[in-house]
Amino acid sequence: MRPTVRASRRTLLRAAAAGATALATGCSGGARSVQVVVVWSTSELDRFRDVLAGYPAPVQVVSAGNDIDAFLRARHLAGTSPDVAILPRPGLVTEYAQRGWLSPVRPSGEYAVPAGLGELLTAEEQRYGVWVKAAHKSLVWHLPSMLPERPANWDALVQRTRELGARARRDGGPAPLAIGAADGWVLTDWFENVLADVAPGGYDTLARPDADWQGKPVQEALDRLAGLWSIDGAFVGGGRRALLTQYEEAVIQVVHTRRAVMLLGADFTADVVGPFRRGPEAPVTFRFPGTRAGGGPLIVGGDAAVAFAGARGGVELVEWLTRADSFQPWLREGGYLSPNTNVPITSYTDGVGQGLALEMRAPGTLRFDLSDQLPGAFTGSDGVGIWRIMQGFFADVTDGVRASEAIRRATGLLAAAAASAGGGR
Incomplete structure (x- = not known):
């Protein structure tokens, strides 16, 4: 059973307007432009337009924002699907392909991605999407002056959080952690990093239809998170305030107001840091601390390009987007991580970008964002799915509920949500 998607009136109006523009462009006397619908906005949107300036045909870019699935469904119903879309979840690629909405695509000979990523965009042994942007989601951001010694492993992170939390309660200093728990994906990023470290095999199986969401791997990961998140003074303003804090505000708490010391955040955090950084000191990162020194497995997310069926110029x-040089304008500006391992490391203009790209190419450590692989509404969005369940778990453990009870509640809800979406137990 497919999930019901309720598109807002604003989304439907935007889709209708974009469809009318596409029809008008197609009926005009000039060359027909290729229309691309994207999830990006602000600086990401501007940089993608810079990329497309190098394409030999005119391209029109429409930003659908986070509601891109509802936007594209409305366009499909109106018969005005775009030529190309940039999708934030591999599950959308395979779902659209199975509905017959997409054309198979073939990357250029210059395109290669880390093992396991390409398979996420295939259906019935045909490729229907290509990765065009990656996100490194296993980074902890901090100012060097506020954290002279980085935690080498998970136990050290817990100990440092206890020490800084006690100091904050005693002297009013900065909290050890900033967390934008109002955005559910922030909490699933924490969960995925811990799960991939404590139970790598369990992580891989949870994306399958028969996943056991009440099994030992999930319980162990949640227990580890409960041990950290329940530390008194761990978060700015406490757990309830954290649940009202959006991700951008959490970044500001570290780099501008300096009310917190550390923040788990993907490489795209740099786009938020820029406008709010205070003074000459730049934030730096270290890998999410696992059970062993050197960090745990690497979690990545990504955006994939697809071509709609019958779209002239879309394929x-x-x-063209898979060519090694297509994203050079964005690489030069920074804030872009390529999933294409054939893009030269020297294309990155800063040492941080080069280091992230090298980490993505290390064999055996990379795993794709789990919540983005889940089916239907379980995949998460504001107020539903795994995002909402993790917010409930966070509320429990930061509000004094015993870890065992919080885990029992969360795993029961996860199993029910998985079953409702057509998989899991």
Whole structure:
């Protein structure tokens, strides 16, 4: 059973307007532009337009924002699907392919991605999408002056959180952790990093239809999170305030107001840091601390390009986006991590970007964002799915509920949500 998608009136109006523009462009006397619908906005949108300036045909870019699935469904119903879309979850690629909405695509000979990523965009042994942007989601951000010694492993992180939390309660100093728990994906990023460290095999199986969401791997990961998140003074303003804090505000708490010391955040955090950084000191990162020194497995997310069925020029544009030099304008500006391992490391203009790209190419450590692989509404969005369940778990453990009871509640809800979405137990 497919999930019901309720598109807002604003989304439907935007989709209708974009569809009318596409029809008008197609009926005009000039060259027909290729229309691309993207999830990006603000600086990411501007940089993608810079990339497309190098394409040999005119391209029109429409930003659908986070509601891109509802936007594209509305366009499909109206018969005005775009030529290309940039999708934030591999599950959307395979779902659209199975509905017959997409054309198969073939990357250029210059395209290669880390093992396991390409398979996420295939259906019935055909490739329907290509990765065009990656996100490194296993980074902890901090100012060097506020954290002279980085925690080498998980136990050291817990100990440092206890020490800084006690100091904050005693002297009013900064909290050890900033967390934008109002955005559910922030909490699933924490869960995924811990799960991939304590139970790598369990992580891989949870994306399958028969996943056991009440099994030992999930319980162990949640227990580890409860041990950290329940530390008194761990978060700015406490757990209840953290549940009202959005991700951008959490970044500001570290780099501007300096009310917190550490923040788990993907490489795209740099886009938020820029406008709010205070003074000459720049924030730096270290890998999420696992059970062993050197960090745990690497969690990555990504955006994939697809071409809609019957779209003239769509397949050609998708293929062009897989060329090693297509994203050079964005690479030069920074804030872009390529999933294409054939992009030269020297294309990155800073040492941080080069280091992240090298980490993504290390064999055996990379795993794709789990919540983005889940089916239907279980995948998470504001107020539903795994995002909402993790917010409930966070509320429990930061509000004094015993860890065993919080875990029992969370795993029961996870199993029910998985079953409702057509998989899991």
